[in-house]
Amino acid sequence: MAVADMDIPAFDPRIPDGPLADKWQRHRAEVRLVSPTNKRRYRVIVVGSGLAGAAAAASLAELGYQVDCFTFHDSPRRAHSVAAQGGINAAKNYRNDGDSVERLFRDTLKGGDYRSREANVYRLAEISNQIIDHCVAQGIPFARDYAGYLDNRSFGGAQVARTFYARGQTGQQLLLGAYGALSRQIHGGQVRLHTRTEMLDLVVEDGRATGIISRRLTDGHIEHHGADAVVLASGGYSNIYYLSTNALASNVTATYRAYRRGAWFANPSFTQIHPTCIPAVEDHQSKLTLMSESLRNDGRIWVPQAMHEERRPAEIPEAERDYYLERMYPAYGNLSPRDISSRAAKSVCDQGRGVGPSGHGVYLDFAEAIGRLGRRVINDRYGNLFEMYQRITGEDPWHTPMRIYPAAHYSMGGLWVDYDLMTTVPGLFAIGEANFSDHGANRLGASALMQGLADGYFILPQTLGHFLAARPPLTADHNSAAGAEARAAVEARLARLVAVGGRTPVETFHRRLGELMWEHCGMSRSRAGLQQALVEIPALRDEFWSGICVCGGSAEFNVVLEKAGRVADYLEFAEVMVRDALEREESCGAHFRTEHQTADGEPRREDASFSHVAAWGFRGDGVAAQRAIEPLHFEHLQPAVRNYR
Amino acid sequence: MEFTLHIWRQHGAAEHGAFVTYPVRGISPDLSFLEMLDILNEELVGRGEAPIAFDHDCREGICGSCAMVINGDPHGPLPGTTTCQLYMRHFQNATDITVEPWRARAFPVLRDLIVDRSALDSVIQAGGYVSVNTGAAPDAHAITVAKQAADAAFEAAACIGCGACVAACPNGAAMLFTAAKVAQLAIMPQGRPERSRRVIGMVEAMDDAGFGNCTNHYACTEACPKQIPLRFIAQLNREFLSAALSSREFVELARPHAHEE
Incomplete structure (x- = not known):
């Protein structure tokens, strides 16, 4: 493999000089520019059409670049950003409650347990306000008060109300805004849209990303697309757990294939487990549905004090209930950060105090809030979420508490990128959930939409120009050799999947991988468990490659083949995740190692040895990935023990 | 079972x-x-x-x-x-x-139960947006929007673009889908400047994409998983009529279209 003899990259984040608050403005003033008439000579590929991808494709096209946007969905509007419920943070301080860019920066850095870059996080907080301005200008119907001003609510890990929202469908509304902007550029001929088309490989020539290999899902047509730069906005990989809050098609393939072509993968084990999801009830359940964290503004979380309680919730008197988050973390209570709330739920369930048929559940109770605020206010705030809960569970949250349990939700890990959002492969950029940049070891609620849009609308369009300005536009046939090689590799792999000819559904392997990862590399991780996973994953992978059936060929609309390719990549990527979790001998944020906890069960960070980003490089099939680090420097805010008590 | x-x-x-x-x-x-x-x-x-x-x-x-x-x-x-x-x-x-x-x-x-719904995207591409470039926006509070207006716009914006309205309609019309976007942006003040141009462009794209006409069966709103109200179709008709009567774009757009026929 060409990659195997590559040197370890420098992992220089290329953070601009100067005071933290000035870095981004200074950088913007200093980046190279492409002149307006030259922009149309550059072609940029954007893979993904969610918040980050659609925002980037539209904004790049507005600037004058030629853009090709790829989505495996039938329409860009289906991207999983659509499902984000709760809201988007911004440091507007419209509430006069003491918010500021500085405070949003601090909350986000602390929420991430000091495992992210100060400069990136500060920039994110700074841009947050522009995002709200832009989205309002797009005609997005955010929630408003009677005077016509924007309304806010609170989310976990914050003591101010800075979250803007559109009922429980904020992600949908923001995505439709970005989709509108993208549609406008498609109409103007500035963006070519490729729907039902999946990226299956990255083309790298002379150490630079120059295109992708795609498969058209409707007929299996394989195509090579060349470009001056490639932007991956392909989302996260929480579906590796099989049951997660992610949409079923969400996958790691685009970023994993880029990793195999030389892009290093940062903090792969940092995966967020969301505390408020509807618990699993069925063996054949296909996904876990999130109940927005915003519910925790008014809902109170509790379990019975007694173990194996049989009474119905209404029959359990106040004195026999344990509002454990309010008890353990009085300062933040039900709005404690996600990692902390998830672990607390697991812990009370492990004690035998969980509720529901499986014992894997805790109550989220609105009785007090309905009494305090009245039915109408609660309906305004959460009506659609109540309906959704009732539809799925058949239980009515107006009369009985919801049952919730943690579920895999978001990947803080992703491709390593520098301050300009460029990966270790020049010309390859990663934005949104596909990169690792801003959330450290734990993401705060309502920050994913903020980051996806900051990257897509405001950061990438500036930094990509800086990269292109130093290089002449590539000619059409510039990468025929590398493109042909990548294309042949894709075709060979598809042929291999088709040739297996077993009788076991791909789904079965995905489910087994998910169980294994949830058990050993989920909410809590131990050395022994992780080592066990490193034995089980390759064995499962071997079974996959001899047991699956894709029920048809590759030159047709074959939904099983699509899924098989994604699961095959998960089966390889799982090992990188587990190795990362094993090597990180500390607990931080969502990464909880049982060997590293305080006497009262709180995670214990090891700043002396692990205050760094871990990046993993591909070294060949059958060879363990290589680990390298980017040290984190804290000049503005000194890492402290995260205390929400 | x-x-x-x-x-x-x-x-x-x-x-x-x-x-x-x-x-x-x-x-x-x-x-x-x-x-x-x-x-x-x-x-x-x-x-x-x-x-x-x-x-x-x-x-x-x-x-x-x-x-x-x-x-x-x-x-x-x-x-x-x-x-x-x-x-x-x-x-x-x-x-x-x-x-x-x-x-x-x-x-x-x-294939099987999968259909091609890109015709819906073509309707949005013809004007279902506010043409604001990234970076151009004033402060979010520069324009206030009455709560009732924002709520009404949200009701329309809740459309998920599934196409059930088209499937339910005996004419295969996309009126409810198109109406939802037209209404959202006609209600929000940010959408007003392009209001005429938008409705003309979207209705024309709807016709070009092969969708049928509305003959008031009301099956669309019954089938809509987000229960988008029928009154938005009435609003679409009003928007279209007023744009057709007053807008220069209509004259410009309609002429080449008429020649193609």
């Missing part, structure tokens, strides 16, 4: 399709309709048969991917519900269930 499923199978866009009958057993009432199809598909794969292809993704009723006509109703019998949010507890045990793709001239079948 057990059911007898009659499912439309069609190998490709150019081929003929037919209903195929599949019995399913041991189905828990807590499974969703799509999860029941997942189980059937696993059985089919186990027998080496091609599974039933259907669009689906988020499985929480918001992405708009899932699209099937169940016993004659787009998204099945439950009002305000996408197929993925439909649970088997809503069906009577031991009954027959017919499953078909969306049927409309503008939505050709690609």
Whole structure:
């Protein structure tokens, strides 16, 4: 493999000089520019059409670049950003409650347990306000008060109300805004849209990303697309757990294939487990549905004090209930950060105090809030979420508490990128959930939409120009050799999947991988468990490659083949995740190692040895990935023990 | 629970399709309709048969991917519900269930239950947005929007673009879909400057894409999983009429179009 003899990259984040608050403005003033008439000579590929991808494709096209946007969905509007419920943070301080860019920066850095870059996080907080301005200008119907001003609510890990929202469908509304902007550029001929088309490989020539290999899902047509730069906005990989809050098609393939072509993968084990999801009830359940964290503004979380309680919730008197988050973390209570709330739920369930048929559940109770605020206010705030809960569970949250349990939700890990959002492969950029940049070891609620849009609308369009300005536009046939090689590799792999000819559904392997990862590399991780996973994953992978059936060929609309390719990549990527979790001998944020906890069960960070980003490089099939680090420097805010008590 | 499923199978866009009958057993009432199809598909794969292809993704009723006509109703019998949010507890045990793709001239079948809905995207591309470039926006509080207006706009903006309205309409019209976007942006002050141009462009794109006309059957709003109110169609008609009477764009747009006919 060409990659195997590559040197370890420098992992220089290329953070601009100067005071933290000035870095981004200074950088913007200093980046190279492409002149307006030259922009149309550059072609940029954007893979993904969610918040980050659609925002980037539209904004790049507005600037004058030629853009090709790829989505495996039938329409860009289906991207999983659509499902984000709760809201988007911004440091507007419209509430006069003491918010500021500085405070949003601090909350986000602390929420991430000091495992992210100060400069990136500060920039994110700074841009947050522009995002709200832009989205309002797009005609997005955010929630408003009677005077016509924007309304806010609170989310976990914050003591101010800075979250803007559109009922429980904020992600949908923001995505439709970005989709509108993208549609406008498609109409103007500035963006070519490729729907039902999946990226299956990255083309790298002379150490630079120059295109992708795609498969058209409707007929299996394989195509090579060349470009001056490639932007991956392909989302996260929480579906590796099989049951997660992610949409079923969400996958790691685009970023994993880029990793195999030389892009290093940062903090792969940092995966967020969301505390408020509807618990699993069925063996054949296909996904876990999130109940927005915003519910925790008014809902109170509790379990019975007694173990194996049989009474119905209404029959359990106040004195026999344990509002454990309010008890353990009085300062933040039900709005404690996600990692902390998830672990607390697991812990009370492990004690035998969980509720529901499986014992894997805790109550989220609105009785007090309905009494305090009245039915109408609660309906305004959460009506659609109540309906959704009732539809799925058949239980009515107006009369009985919801049952919730943690579920895999978001990947803080992703491709390593520098301050300009460029990966270790020049010309390859990663934005949104596909990169690792801003959330450290734990993401705060309502920050994913903020980051996806900051990257897509405001950061990438500036930094990509800086990269292109130093290089002449590539000619059409510039990468025929590398493109042909990548294309042949894709075709060979598809042929291999088709040739297996077993009788076991791909789904079965995905489910087994998910169980294994949830058990050993989920909410809590131990050395022994992780080592066990490193034995089980390759064995499962071997079974996959001899047991699956894709029920048809590759030159047709074959939904099983699509899924098989994604699961095959998960089966390889799982090992990188587990190795990362094993090597990180500390607990931080969502990464909880049982060997590293305080006497009262709180995670214990090891700043002396692990205050760094871990990046993993591909070294060949059958060879363990290589680990390298980017040290984190804290000049503005000194890492402290995260205390929400 | 057990059911007898009659499912439309069609190998490709150019081929003929037919209903195929599949019995399913041991189905828990807590499974969703799509999860029941997942189980059937696993059985089919186990027998080496091609599974039933259907669009689906988020499985929480918001992405708009899932699209099937169940016993004659787009998204099945439950009002305000996408197929993925439909649970088997809503069906009577031991009954027959017919499953078909969306049927409309503008939505050709690609495989089994999957249809091509890109015609809906073409309607949005023709003007379903505010033409604001990134970086151009004033402060978010520069313009206030009355709560009632924001709420009404939200009601329209809740459309998930699934196409059930088209599938339900005997004319295969996309009026409710188009009306929802036109109304949202006509209500929000940010959408006002382009209001005439937008409605003319979108209605024209709707016609070009092969969608039919509205003859007031009201089946669309019945089938809509987000229950987008019918009054937005009335608003679309008003918007269109007023734009047609007053707008120069209409004259400019209509002329070349008339020549093509």
